[in-house]
Amino acid sequence: MNQSLLKKAKTMEPRFPNKSTRVFGGESSGILNWNDIKYPHWYKMYKRLVGNYWQADEINMSSDVKQFPMLTASEQDAYLKIIGLLSTLDAPQTRTALLVSLYATDPSVQSIMAVISQQEAVHNESYSYVLSSVVSSKEQEEAFQLGRIDPILLKRNERLIAGYNQFVEKPTIENILKTLVYSTLLEGLFFYSGFAFFYNLARDHKMVGTSTMISYINRDELEHGRFIAELFRATLAENPEQHTEEFIEWVYQEMRISVDLEMEWSSYVLKEVEGIDLEEMRGYIKYRANKLLRLLGLSDLYPGHDENPMKWIRAYVDNFDGTKTDFFEQKSRQYTKTSDLNGFDDL
Secondary structure, eight states: OOOOOOOOOOSOOTTSOSSOSOSBSOOOOSOOOTTSOSSTTHHHHHHHHHHTOOOGGGSOOHHHHHHGGGSOHHHHHHHHHHHHHHHHHHHHHHHHHHHHHHHBOOHHHHHHHHHHHHHHHHHHHHHHHHHHHHSOHHHHHHHHHHHHHOHHHHHHHHHHHHHHHHHHHOOOHHHHHHHHHHHHHIIIIITHHHHHHHHHHHHTTOSHHHHHHHHHHHHHHHHHHHHHHHHHHHHHHHOGGGOOHHHHHHHHHHHHHHHHHHHHHHHHHHTTOTTOOHHHHHHHHHHHHHHHHHHTTOOOSSTTOOSOSOGGGGGTTTTOOSSOBOTTTOSBOOOOOOGGGTTGGGO
């Protein structure tokens, strides 16, 4: 199998055509005409991504500020640990999306990855924003340290980190494909027990500002996951020598390992949280894994897990229709732009 290192795409090369010949390792002038790209439906994906624009400080946190001290100790602990987890996952995505784009010889991929990278930066900012709203500076710092010191979290992220760093050190087609698989796992699986925690709070009318922000992040991640899976399939189709039984089994194995790690993490962080059935959560994680495998063009690993067992999550996750709707009132959310005040003027 050819494992030659890819070169970074040139910024401009007028000798080459505008329409790229390949996603990676191809020829393109660097000029982007959205009406003349190799995969025309990617323009719709770009438009959907751009249409999701939002900012963290648009969300009024005043109610959350009042409610956080009234959460149970278990809820507060899970809140801080999960924000720590999410920040650990989103921070490297900003950089990874940019790194992948550097090797893309299709300018449409470069543009889409630029939008994804920008949105991941907004996600990471939003975690700082919500924590600064509800806890002290010391507690904020402790939450952001979790990704470096919590043993369960370190174990959970170990393979992902190693895969991303392998791509940095050795940018081959195989390692790009593996990075896209890890990105799909991150965007489509590793966030979801954390998202469920915040949606569960919102079911009890708790921390609705935080859950609103999480729902916007969730919507972004769904679009990111769809595009990254498309990019994986296109890259694999353009490089058929990579489509081996060994590689496909590697994908399945990484999915199995990731599902086990996600179930271990969810049991660790949610075990004392009222309202979440851990058996249902395990089924939900397997359901998410099957959905991701189908996006990647592969078959289900978990028979009998083709429906969402946590049906109450559907109001937040599966039925985004392009509008910002409220779970309780089912109408457009009314923003209060609070800027850097985080709603404290409403106390």
